[in-house]
Amino acid sequence: MQLDGSTLLLTATFVILLCGVSFIVNTAMRRNDASGRLWSLSFLGGMLTALSFSAWNVAPELWWVLAIGNSAYVVSIGALWSGARVFNGRSSLVWIALAGGGVIALLTAVEGPAGGAWTGSSGLFAGIAVFAGLGGAETMRSRMRRNLNARILSFCLWIVCAYYVLRTSIFVTLGPTSEVFQTYFGTQTTTVITILLVLLSTISLSILQAERSGARALGDMTVGVHSVVGVLSAASFMQQWADWIERSSFHGERLAMVAMDVDNLPQMNMAFGRDFGDRAIRSVAQIIRHHAPTCALLGHTGAGRFVIVAVVATANDAEELAIRLQTALVDEPIDTEQSLRATASFGVVDTETFGYGLPVLRSALDAAASEARDEGGNRIVVGRRSPVG
Numbered sequence: 001m002q003l004d005g006s007t008l009l010l011t012a013t014f015v016i017l018l019c020g021v022s023f024i025v026n027t028a029m030r031r032n033d034a035s036g037r038l039w040s041l042s043f044l045g046g047m048l049t050a051l052s053f054s055a056w057n058v059a060p061e062l063w064w065v066l067a068i069g070n071s072a073y074v075v076s077i078g079a080l081w082s083g084a085r086v087f088n089g090r091s092s093l094v095w096i097a098l099a100g101g102g103v104i105a106l107l108t109a110v111e112g113p114a115g116g117a118w119t120g121s122s123g124l125f126a127g128i129a130v131f132a133g134l135g136g137a138e139t140m141r142s143r144m145r146r147n148l149n150a151r152i153l154s155f156c157l158w159i160v161c162a163y164y165v166l167r168t169s170i171f172v173t174l175g176p177t178s179e180v181f182q183t184y185f186g187t188q189t190t191t192v193i194t195i196l197l198v199l200l201s202t203i204s205l206s207i208l209q210a211e212r213s214g215a216r217a218l219g220d221m222t223v224g225v226h227s228v229v230g231v232l233s234a235a236s237f238m239q240q241w242a243d244w245i246e247r248s249s250f251h252g253e254r255l256a257m258v259a260m261d262v263d264n265l266p267q268m269n270m271a272f273g274r275d276f277g278d279r280a281i282r283s284v285a286q287i288i289r290h291h292a293p294t295c296a297l298l299g300h301t302g303a304g305r306f307v308i309v310a311v312v313a314t315a316n317d318a319e320e321l322a323i324r325l326q327t328a329l330v331d332e333p334i335d336t337e338q339s340l341r342a343t344a345s346f347g348v349v350d351t352e353t354f355g356y357g358l359p360v361l362r363s364a365l366d367a368a369a370s371e372a373r374d375e376g377g378n379r380i381v382v383g384r385r386s387p388v389g
Contacts, residue, residue: 237299
């Protein structure tokens, strides 16, 4: 049994509009940030795509709406990638997504009505595959890598990437009228997959936004659901971090940063429950408070990630701080009843090596912490600037 193509398209349009409006309204009513605005742009692009394709389905002579729909589709997937970059603390590069949409619109317009229902499709399919792949890769790195809902989003994007790589290949080699294309990559199959992935993506993005907004709403000095005096929330910490860098640059002081990612936090949540995970994070925060320098800046920047910023005399002082914290985790249990202890992956950088640019320092710190985690965790990696030439 096959559903009528028009009915499926109408259903997909309704689902996309409903999910898009819901996400955009929820984002607007919260203290939305740059990643939320970019993801809202993604949903706006999806809504415009659905309306454009529906309009063409009713009036096929309006071939130019396909240029609008194709362009909006590519921008929609590109904005997902761009929002993920911002969520990870990187530059948005949204201009690349917008430029990609412009190129697809131009290619569709050049092809004109001769292509019929598939006008501009080869460029559209390739564009979706590229941006979905970029988005899938971005949601598997940095702070998104440690979040279960981000992993669900990553799974969706990789599915889209793989599907459209295959769809593009079959479209170019066998054509849209071939039996293989019509059976496995036709409009009906694609519409069903789109509906399922839009629903999953909406849930994942909404929860990511709710978690981030909730963390901001808790205010300063919070860790998880518990208050820990002296540990700043992500938003306040970033403001203070930028200020410290500016002032240390003015005075010519060496500033060191230590990123500390608690190992196996998702596994702890699954094995012992989310409440245990929250208590573990609170215990780790207290250990950091006790063993970090009194004048250090302490922040909880994401799920299981802490960053310590301190003025140091030598590069070795930063690594010694990481060693001290690593030893403290071994010595002090996070759960006294079960004598459980946490481990962490440490990344260490300083301004002597990487300069006083916050984006460069954040990127280097993320890379060092990721390297420590990839080596099996419970490691300390000191960031080194790559040689030039």
